[in-house]
Amino acid sequence: MAQSERNMKRPEFLESLGLRMLQGHLERRSSQPGLPKTLKRMLNTPGSSTEVMSPTKKQRCIVCPRSKDIKTLSHCNFCKQTICQKHMKLICSSCYEK
Known part of the structure; x- marks a missing residue:
């Protein structure tokens, strides 16, 4: 666990952990053919989430x-x-x- 993660509050840590776990899936998903351009842009934007949709x-x-x-x-x-x-x-x- 990194020093910056030790100073995080539990909800912030869980959110960053979840985003790190999703990163590989988002990269594979954004390279699929036939995906709408808007969705590709959203997947490639760092820190994007489903609340933008x-x-x-x-x-x-x-x-x-x-x-x-x-x-x-x-x-x-x-x-x-x-x-x-x-x-x-x-x-x-x-x-x-x-």
């Missing part, structure tokens, strides 16, 4: 009125808020205006 449960669009109840899996790449395809401009409208 889109949620598995549909959520309501933040722009559409609540009465329409439009639910989607899409989200803004900057603020991570849920946004439907109708209001999507590669980023959500509010980040686009900034």
